[in-house]
Amino acid sequence: MAKASDLHSDAARKRRNTTAEKIKQLILLSGLRPGDSIPTEPELCRELGVSRTSVREAMRTLTTLDIVEVQHGHGSRVGKMSLAPLVETLVFRGVLSSGDDLTALREVVELRSSFDQAMADQLISAHQGHDNQSLAQLVTQMKGKAAKGQTFMAEDRQFHAELLAPIPNKLAGQMVTAFWDVHTAVLPRLGLALPDDLCQTAQAHGDILEAVQSGNHDGYRTAVVRHYEPLLRMLDITAAWETQPENAAS
Amino acid sequence: MAKASDLHSDAARKRRNTTAEKIKQLILLSGLRPGDSIPTEPELCRELGVSRTSVREAMRTLTTLDIVEVQHGHGSRVGKMSLAPLVETLVFRGVLSSGDDLTALREVVELRSSFDQAMADQLISAHQGHDNQSLAQLVTQMKGKAAKGQTFMAEDRQFHAELLAPIPNKLAGQMVTAFWDVHTAVLPRLGLALPDDLCQTAQAHGDILEAVQSGNHDGYRTAVVRHYEPLLRMLDITAAWETQPENAAS
């Protein structure tokens, strides 16, 4: 039993999965890049000397981390290593915290607000001499939908994505988008929706864009605060609603 | 368009692993909290109507996301939902990017610097009337080790953890600690070490602490910049070293 010795190895207890580490080392040693094909499961079994079940569990782990991507019936490729696992963890943390209060979700919103403030300099300098036609168009679309009482999830997400796009640090944009995905994924699962502050939110987007284009740091800061104001206010009243069951319909 | 692929992978992820979603729903409906016990694998098989292998793969996914924790031979419990998956993804992204240049690692360091800047107000207000004895002691230890040319990884990590501890938003501290873990995990795997800027780094920690205690916003900002200066400089020269193979020892 040569395999039994592997089970007793020290790394097996400390680290989660030795097979996953082997596959990661294989990717590194082979010089594979995101999008490149990964050997099939039988090939991995022979090269790593483990069973297909172990390979599959390791691949499941790496798939969860977006280190590999699998396509049923076709094969596996190196993943894009996105922030999807962060989003999934924070989403579940948010819906789980709805039992006591909404601190977990509030922390995400607060952190995103602070982070937006910190990106002021990079945003303004990155948008120098940049074309913002699509951003302005998104703002008008959001204002139009807000006036009709409609939500504008898609436009909101695309606005923030395009706003952060010209920043050289791509990780920053991914982080902001991840935070956006978290709180927009949690709110519907809690049965909540934005109140009648849609117009203020849409207007705040326009103010943010205008401040960034004109290089107005203070205006950007206040616009960001106004942008998150309705969301934080809703979290406040909802938390009070939770902690005061006298007003709750039950 | 990057958006189409994102939507595809998102939909594929949901379609692929329904067992993990069922287990998450079970945790939510049962009102379980982090640390509570989860039904055993045979019980999950009966309740969810799937095989042990499917339950195992789903548990592997949730374990990777730190939504559940497994104890060999004992059972499973609800996890702490930490940012460990984020760290693992960014670490692998960093070591993978060492092939071309070190942009991925640089982005992590830059983003951490931006985060530190964003935490200025909350840090200063949270440290009002707070005891910082252990923080000052950590600074003296770091300075002593730097003077002897020794590294101070443990003290560095504890310093940032304790510095962020009094902040009400716990997610912010976890995020900063996660970024610290990323770049300290990547650097050794690339065979790199900090140059002789140890004294400057140690001094920057002292300046950060002093600025936070005295409520000096500008001093905090400049101290944070000096704190990351040696690290960014090393990334610069290493990237230049990589792109100019004439100077590289084959």
Next chain:
DNA sequence: CTTCATTTGTTCGTATGTATC
């Protein structure tokens, strides 16, 4: 369009190490 080989997804059976009593 159909057929077929390849690859991943799922299930079952079995054996072994590990922790608790």
Next chain:
DNA sequence: CGATACATACGAACAAATGAA
């Protein structure tokens, strides 16, 4: 120390999806 329950691992078989002949 032994017994029990559990997690871990291996192997085989079949189902589903993809792509090419």
